[in-house]
Amino acid sequence: MDDDRAIVEGLSLLLDGWGYEVLAALSFDALEHALPGLHRPPGLIIADHFLPAGRTGAEAVERLREFTGIQVPAIILTGDTTPERQDEARQHRCTLLHKPVQVAPLRDAVERLARH
Numbered sequence: 360m361d362d363d364r365a366i367v368e369g370l371s372l373l374l375d376g377w378g379y380e381v382l383a384a385l386s387f388d389a390l391e392h393a394l395p396g397l398h399r400p401p402g403l404i405i406a407d408h409f410l411p412a413g414r415t416g417a418e419a420v421e422r423l424r425e426f427t428g429i430q431v432p433a434i435i436l437t438g439d440t441t442p443e444r445q446d447e448a449r450q451h452r453c454t455l456l457h458k459p460v461q462v463a464p465l466r467d468a469v470e471r472l473a474r475h
Contacts, residue, residue, distance in 0.1 A: 360384045360419050361407040361436070370405060377466065379403075379473070387414040390422065400427040402473045408437035408444060417451045432472035436460055 361367050362385055371381045382401065384390040387410055404423050406416030420433040433453040437444055440457055448455035454468050 360386075360390055360405065360410070360416065362386060362409075362411045363407070366407070373462070373465075374405075374469070377469070379469070384419075386411045387419055387422070388412075390419055394423070394426045397427075400429050401431055403432050403434070403469060405434045405436065405469075408435050408439060415447075417447055417453065420451055420453055434465075434468055434472065 360383070361370070364385060367383045367385060371383050374381050379402075382393055382397075384393055401423065404420055406419045408416045410416060410419065416433075416435040416437070420431070420435070423433075424431050430452065433451070435444075435448050435451075435453045435455050436458055437455065438458040445455060454472060456464060456468060
C-alpha cells in the first residue's frame with residue numbers, strides 16, 4: 360500500500376516474482392474497498408508511512424488486523440528516520456524499513472515475516 364503508483368507496481372512485480380500473491384492499494388479507501396473481497400487473511404502487509412488524506416501506514420495495518428482478527432505481520436516503509444517512526448513501528452509491532460528500500464533487506468524481511 361502506497362500512494363505512489365510506480366512504487367506499488369514495482370513492489371507488486373517484485374513480490375509476484377518471489378512467488379507471493381499481491382493485493383495492491385493506492386490509498387486507505389482503496390484498502391477499505393478491497394477488504395470484503397479477501398478470500399483468506401493476508402500473510403503480510405507492506406505500507407508506506409505517509410498515505411493520502413493524512414492517514415498512515417500504521418493505521419492501515421491496524422485496520423487490516425481489525426478486519427481479519429489476526430496479528431498480520433507488517434512492514435512500514437518510510438523516508439522518515441526520526442525516533443518517532445521507530446517508536447510507532449514498535450508500538451504497532453511492525454518492521455520499519457527506510458526508503459530507498461534495498462531489495463535484499465526487503466526480501467529478508469518479507470521472507471522472515473511471511474513465515475509466521
